[in-house]
Amino acid sequence: MNIPVGAFIAVSSVLFFIGVAGVLMRRNAVVILMCVELMLNAANLALVAFSRRGGSADERGSVFVVFIFVIAAAEVAVGLAIVLSSYRNRPTVDVDELHAMKG
Amino acid sequence: MPLGPFGLDPAIWAVLRLVIAVLLAVGLVFNGALAQIYLERKIQAIIQDRVGPIHTGPWGLLQTLADAVKLLGKEDIRARLTDRWFFLAAPAFVFSPMLASYVVIPFAPGVVGADLNIGLLYLTTLGSMTVLGIVIAGWASNNKYSLIGGLRSAGQLISYEVPQILSLVTVVLVVGSLSLTQIVDSQPGIFINLLVLPLAFVTYFIAGLAETNRNPFDLPEAESELVAGFLTEYSGMRWGLFFVAEYGEVTVVSSIVTTLWFGGWHGPWTDIHPLVGPALGVLWFTLKTYFFVLVFMWIRATLPRFRIDQLMSLCWKFLIPVTLTNLMVTAVLLLAFPDDKLPVAIANWVLLVLFAAAVPYLQRRRLAALRQRLATRRLSLATADRPS
């Protein structure tokens, strides 16, 4: 195919950038989780693209994508659990209002 | 250059094949839905000692057609407080994966939309996507019943995906391929996988019942508890889409069962003629599939509905352990005796018997309570009947 790997890498880096921006800017904890998922997806794309680089048949990159799936699942489960339990204490998911740990 | 059947050019034959497959798919879905609705009503009627539809057309054959027309003609109502776009999108979310899953089902030798080498994985993936549609539908219609229905169904589907996929993996282990055609080819004649993996078949069938929201797992649209679950706010053709999607799912599950455990299109005289053979294959396949569809209906007419906690505990405390054990045993045996199916078969039958025997023991308390209740009722009946 005639699309260079770089194009995929570019897409993935842009996606990652957007994810970072979202994590740093949005107030809603759930949205922050979503943005983290976006960043992980960017990583997946980059990994697959690199594993497809230079006619390499082995799937090392894809293996790590699989591991990232696992980590993403764990992360979102625990993250949502934390968000829910904190929402029980104070009915808000606004990260700017959750500063009980202020030193 | 080699010629396909009837001296057709292979490329044209391939295209033709694709067309046939897609036509079969759509036909199976829509006409199948119509036929199934009719069948369902008739069968329910027979079982419940009624007559069912008789007026429209001979034996009421045209009843469902009329219903379909009515549904199409209905006004497309949307309550004001519903969430516009999600409300409109939800049926598509449920319908399209179902339709897409027909692409990989092998109806006959060569009659298959796309012979993916990961066909089974593809199927499960699409099955997992319908959850999204149902949750959105439940949430979008801004209605407690719908929301609860959607959440319930999401929990149910996600939970039952686990035993479903585990049962499939057992078959994949034995056959050694994810491609459906190869799975079919691996069970010629009477040597169907059912003889090798009965337990996996049973577990998959139960999980499939849950995956299609059929009785006894139709909690998301449990009339007695939530008006119609996530369907409450829907009407007209959107509701119809959900309805067709349900029957389509039933067909998909049945065809998966057919493909994986009952030799797919295998049957007599499938190789007598390059054109008649496939046609017969399609016939056998359809017959087998519809047998299981009938089984679905029969179950619906027979079994009562679960309670939500019973549903969950059945999945997590019984099905998943059973399927895991099955998977472990199968894998170990395959490691021990590669390419020899006999030990696996024996172990599977033994496990099936064991677990079947275990059920009454696991449920002993509930059974005892049930017996108690029945005894008291019989007693009260007896006292009631006694002429005073």
Added chain:
Amino acid sequence: MIQNVWLIPALPLAAFLINGLLGRRWLKHATGWIATGAVAASAFIAIDVFLEVLGGHERTTVTLYRWIGVGDFNINVSALVDPLSSVMLLVVTVVGTLIFIFANGYMAHDHGFARFFTWFSLFVFAMLILVMADNYLLMFVGWEGVGLCSYLLIGFWFERPAPQHAANKAFWMNRIGDWGYTIGMITTFLVFGSMTYTDVFAKVGTVTQANLTLICIAFFVGAAGKSAQLPLHSWLPDAMEGPTPVSALIHAATMVTAGVYLVARSTPLFVAAGPALQVVAVVGAVTAIFAATIALVQMDIKRVMAYSTVSQLGYMFLALGVGAPVAAIFHLATHAFFKALLFLGSGSVIHGLGNEQDMRKMGGLRRKMPVTYWTMLIAGGALAALPPLAGFWSKDEILSGAFLSGQTALWAVGIVTAILTAFYVTRAMWMTFHGEPRDRHLYDHAHESPAVMTLPLVALAVGSATLGLLIGFPPDQGFIHSFLGPAVAVEGAAEHAPELSTLLGLAGVSVAAGIVGIVIGIAMYVRHRPDPAAVTRAAGPIYRLLVNKYYVDELYDHRVLEAARAFFGVLWAFDVHVIDGLANGIGRLAAAGGAGARRLQTGLVGNYALTVVVGLLVVLVAYGGYAAGVFKR
């Protein structure tokens, strides 16, 4: 089979583990018989090993595994099986078995039953390690192990304050001894470059007299600490606060003889280092008479036995000092039997009287508890060295050894001690068993102990009656000599062959000494002429001196401890002001820094994420700079 000698300590260890892990909750009173069975089994193996050694395996080293290997410094966990250690194994396991059986009865009503047998089994294990070790380091392991168990068992009834204090006292005195042992061990390694007996003894000739003396004195300090010799003796009498089986096994039969065993084991060193040997002899003799005098006036039956133990240990060191190690081991064995018997007997008396230890409240008990009486009578005779009982042969050999080595003064001291010994034995026996019961109430409730307690007494009595005759006859040519001689013999030590008349003379003298003591005792306590009270009044100050044990404890408490306290006060001040000052300073520093850095923790997740991103930015800048070749050098 000599190869499974390692089973001997392994079985008590197993018993210890089982009892310690399951005892309190599940096994309860089964623990006693588990431990006893284990020790009995190892006793059988010990007999087997003994016979093997008898059959001609002079010196075998059974290596279990390599413990420490640093360069050429090699320490194995291995057992040295030679006549000496096999005799010790025999004594420990056999006497131990009998005492374990006794303890099953004695401790039956104690709520700490499981705990008791846990520590007891551990003690046997440690003692066997001590005995079997083939190098000083492994011996030190057992050495410390028995010290620990002695501490735990003296303080067994830790609810009461007295046992706590006794336990601490024993522990600290033993620490002084262990300090000596450690110095000896290290010096040995520095001088000989090894700690294995065989290597060390092989190189004795190659080192200077001064070094040898230093090593021997250090080791002897350790031995004195363990065996309660002057000036480290005062913990042993207090150790009687522990249960009587403990006193019998640990503080009479086995542990306190560890010092003797150490010196006997190191005979080549001591012989080569003349002055050290002299020190051993003198300290032994002085301790013997010193403790004997104190024993004259004690009223607590167990304390009498305790001081008598100290005195007998003094005898053994005297024997070692005058170059008769065989006699020392011989006396060790016999003493193990009859002193254990005496302790168990007094234990059975105490048990029968409901934990009454004061002899002034006893009397006339022989009618109540005949078995105890007769067995203790035999043991007393043995202690008073009446022929043909066991004690006579061993003690006679010690005395003759002292005389023949030309040190007549020490011999005289021994004779005097023998008289005193016979006297206080008679006194104790009389006050306990004869005469009119002084405490009618106690007397009426007195009862003979159950069979589980009396049977061991009988067995031990047989031992203390016949052992000497069996292995010690004829004097200086007995079986024990032919057996142990080669093990402890040192080249250069001339094997003196005295003519029979001298031996008979010496024997006569010691018998006479014993009889004299007994006669005096009977005269004073049966005929009341002279009346004991009158004697007490006549010798007022001396009596008070003796009753107060020469004020040794007071001396320690005031002079020594004050000096120590002053010294430690200085250390304490240094610790508080300098070391703690440093620590607190660092702590304050950290606290101040934390107070400063606290502001960084805003508690907002976003800020933390932002810091992560800043870090990423830094990395990217560095990477970009590197790619652009900024950091090229």
Added chain:
Amino acid sequence: MSFDLIETILFALLTIGIVGGAVGVVFLNRITGAALLMAFTFLCNAGMFVLLGAETIAAFQVLIYVGAITVLILYGVMFTPQQERPYGLFFQKQTPWAALFVAPIGIFVALFAFSFRDSENPSTKGGDLVPLATSVFRDFAFPFEVASVLLLAAMIGAIVLVKRDDE
């Protein structure tokens, strides 16, 4: 008609879908909408995988991200109902700082992306299943086990966190 053209068009569409979806996730005020757009982004990503010839990964992507994670996120959204907030309270207080630090990263991202402009084309030989399985269960068997343990721990942790005491 060359097959490459189709691929290029597909790639363009998928890119637009991914970037647009991601931007929508960040800037959409309706959280459910954000969630749906996220699912859409995931789907487009799966399309990218198919384009790269990694059908298995694509299938897993849909199975896990669309089928599981999006549903979980939707759960989170539905369990934490928020009244519509004024747009002023939409961004965190630290947004200016964040922008200050993120912008240079954007520059780097751009540079990084275009540094690959003239790289070789990926090899899209189909059937990545067997090598994937091989490397997962042979070369990476231990990480695989560790990942499973991680999942178990996460499951237990989530249950413990969300479980109410009165149950």
